[in-house]
Amino acid sequence: MFKKKVFISLISLLLVAILSLPVQLMAAPTDKTIVFVHTNDTHSRIEEGDGIGFAKIAGKINELKASLGKDHVIVLDAGDTLHGIPLSTVSKGEGIVNILNTIGYDAMTPGNHDFNYGKSRLIELSKKMNFPLLSANVKTADSTTLFSPYFIKEIDGIKIAVFGLSTPETTYKTHPKNVEGLTFEDPSKAAKAMVAELKGKADIIIALSHLGLDESSTYTSEKVANEVEGIDLIIDGHSHTTLPEGKKVKDTLIVQTGEYDKALGIVTATIGADKKVTFVPSLYTTKAATVAADEKVSAVISEMKSTFDVLTGEKIASTPVKLEGTRELVRTSETNMGNLIVNAMLDVTGADIALTNGGGIRASINAGDITKKDIINVLPFGNYIVTLNVKGADIISALEVGAAAYPETLGAFPHIGGITFTLDASKAVGSRVTEVKVGGKLIDKAAAYSVATNDFIAAGGDGYVMFKDYAITGEYSALDEAVMTYLASKGVKNTEVMNKITVLNEKSKPAPATTIAPVVTPAPVVTPVAIPTKAADSPSKLVKYSIQFGDTLAKIASKTGTTYKDLAKINKIVDPHKIYVGDTLLVPAN
Numbered sequence: 001m002f003k004k005k006v007f008i009s010l011i012s013l014l015l016v017a018i019l020s021l022p023v024q025l026m027a028a029p030t031d032k033t034i035v036f037v038h039t040n041d042t043h044s045r046i047e048e049g050d051g052i053g054f055a056k057i058a059g060k061i062n063e064l065k066a067s068l069g070k071d072h073v074i075v076l077d078a079g080d081t082l083h084g085i086p087l088s089t090v091s092k093g094e095g096i097v098n099i100l101n102t103i104g105y106d107a108m109t110p111g112n113h114d115f116n117y118g119k120s121r122l123i124e125l126s127k128k129m130n131f132p133l134l135s136a137n138v139k140t141a142d143s144t145t146l147f148s149p150y151f152i153k154e155i156d157g158i159k160i161a162v163f164g165l166s167t168p169e170t171t172y173k174t175h176p177k178n179v180e181g182l183t184f185e186d187p188s189k190a191a192k193a194m195v196a197e198l199k200g201k202a203d204i205i206i207a208l209s210h211l212g213l214d215e216s217s218t219y220t221s222e223k224v225a226n227e228v229e230g231i232d233l234i235i236d237g238h239s240h241t242t243l244p245e246g247k248k249v250k251d252t253l254i255v256q257t258g259e260y261d262k263a264l265g266i267v268t269a270t271i272g273a274d275k276k277v278t279f280v281p282s283l284y285t286t287k288a289a290t291v292a293a294d295e296k297v298s299a300v301i302s303e304m305k306s307t308f309d310v311l312t313g314e315k316i317a318s319t320p321v322k323l324e325g326t327r328e329l330v331r332t333s334e335t336n337m338g339n340l341i342v343n344a345m346l347d348v349t350g351a352d353i354a355l356t357n358g359g360g361i362r363a364s365i366n367a368g369d370i371t372k373k374d375i376i377n378v379l380p381f382g383n384y385i386v387t388l389n390v391k392g393a394d395i396i397s398a399l400e401v402g403a404a405a406y407p408e409t410l411g412a413f414p415h416i417g418g419i420t421f422t423l424d425a426s427k428a429v430g431s432r433v434t435e436v437k438v439g440g441k442l443i444d445k446a447a448a449y450s451v452a453t454n455d456f457i458a459a460g461g462d463g464y465v466m467f468k469d470y471a472i473t474g475e476y477s478a479l480d481e482a483v484m485t486y487l488a489s490k491g492v493k494n495t496e497v498m499n500k501i502t503v504l505n506e507k508s509k510p511a512p513a514t515t516i517a518p519v520v521t522p523a524p525v526v527t528p529v530a531i532p533t534k535a536a537d538s539p540s541k542l543v544k545y546s547i548q549f550g551d552t553l554a555k556i557a558s559k560t561g562t563t564y565k566d567l568a569k570i571n572k573i574v575d576p577h578k579i580y581v582g583d584t585l586l587v588p589a590n
Contacts, residue, residue, distance in 0.1 A: 030273040032156050037061055038076045038265040040237030040257055043084030044096055046301055051261030052286050058103045058294035071155055078237030079111025079210035085382040090311040092117045093125050095304040101130045102300050109134050109164035111210040112173040134164025137190035139183045152202055158271055161202035163194040165209040167238055168219050173475040187219050188227040195230040203275050207231050212239025225249035246281035255281045262286055312373035317487035323365040325378055330358035331409035338415030339495040344486035346417045348476050349387050351452035352438055353418040357462050359411025375480050383454040385476040393445040394466040399433045401463045412462035416500055426505035542586040560587040
């Protein structure tokens with residue numbers, strides 16, 4: 001009897017204690033967490049180096065899924081992903097699709113450069129994707145959407161809708177033939193229609209957009225956020241803008257990661273019992289990327305590289321003479337290689353003038369068969385062709401930039417088509433260029449001419465700052481692709497040196513500059529030194545190593561038994577990520 005009373009007393013005390021607990025400790029947690037992982041403008045930079053690399057991106061996604069649960073992580077891409085470097089272009093984007101499928105992306109919206117293979121190819125690629133390609137504003141001739149406009153996914157009772165928006169700039173920021181027959185509806189108009197359709201169907205509405213935040217653009221993600229109510233989150237691309245904390249516009253958060261997978265976007269959404277959502281954006285950067293690479297993605301990349309070697313060995317043309325791309329020549333004079341490149345630029349754009357920089361030409365091609373790999377070695381940077389409408393006065397200024405160092409080598413030295421000029425090496429820098437003719441007629445300083453150049457020059461690279469404020473009037477294929485296409489149809493005819501640049505006082509040394517010109521930093525003089533190797537403490541002799549396609553400083557260091565930091569120090573490399581095919585490094589002999 002006593003034991004029974006004690007037991008009842010203990011139960012009573014326990015019930016009192018439980019009922020005395022605060023309500024929040026008694027209730028089950030009601031907040032739910034969903035993470036949105038996002039990429040944009042990777043331009044096919046799939047390997048670790050300049051960016052995190054897709055294998056480590058997959059590793060981070062794996063880590064998040066292991067922590068939160070597989071269904072609580074949604075992976076999205078905001079475009080300009082399928083095209084960019086030769087490794088992706090040789091398969092016309094299919095290799096990139098295989099990587100995205102292996103990672104497990106949930107959706108993507110097409111950027112302007114994703115149309116670079118043409119709309120038919122993009123449709124083919126969309127059918128190979130294990131996820132939807134979304135765009136609500138890309139319409140066909142009968143006003144239907146070319147791709148799925150949106151998808152809805154339910155996670156833990158929360159319904160999430162994602163719809164796509166593509167930039168109307170695509171009509172001129174890819175070759176016009178690539179989007180022939182398509183219209184790009186005003187993104188704000190399309191977004192309003194999407195919100196109206198999705199409002200009663202979803203708890204969270206997300207716009208996956210390739211619009212960007214450039215002030216020079218007519219259509220931006222910020223404009224959509226200002227004009228359209230009801231969008232909770234815009235995952236954006238196109239302007240290559242880095243937003244570590246996002247950008248709040250009214251009630252909409254805009255996020256973007258920058259470019260070339262230098263950062264992975266992670267937005268953590270916390271949803272309360274009332275379904276009110278709080279977003280916390282962050283960027284996972286290359287410096288923080290300590291996760292293990294995903295083995296499956298690494299295997300897909302390795303397979304792509306093997307396929308690349310096979311595909312790029314294909315013959316596309318032949319040449320009876322050497323196509324000259326020697327560094328000392330392309331940075332000081334007209335060459336047949338430069339003529340081939342500018343001929344291809346004029347052919348694809350129909351511009352009045354073509355101009356590309358000698359520093360972008362990285363190799364020669366010997367007489368005989370020409371393969372795709374040969375062209376990639378000549379033009380390894382993935383630059384694409386753009387057109388600008390430039391005043392004659394600024395074209396003359398541009399030629400002055402290119403002629404500034406003559407007869408010394410200069411990466412900015414101009415290879416030109418559709419235009420000729422006279423260079424007087426005895427004159428002061430800034431006053432050397434005369435007799436400029438376009439199509440055989442003296443240039444009109446006040447008139448505007450269509451100029452085809454590469455995107456690096458158009459952005460003011462190599463000192464061509466007079467170009468950077470001009471609006472791009474057209475974007476076309478990558479330089480290497482344009483040259484391959486040109487060679488396949490026209491061969492190497494009309495590439496011989498034509499004396500487009502008439503040099504006066506050729507043996508004279510440049511006169512002292514009276515006009516300020518872009519500073520040209522000479523290549524560092526490398527003094528051979530002995531360094532310890534990993535294998536032994538004894539010094540190692542240094543030998544020359546020619547950089548090959550696909551090399552990184554880290555890979556070369558691994559091959560030669562040292563570290564990338566030591567190689568950078570020996571060769572006085574300021575940025576270890578910037579090494580170029582055809583250049584020579586000093587490395588340990590082993």
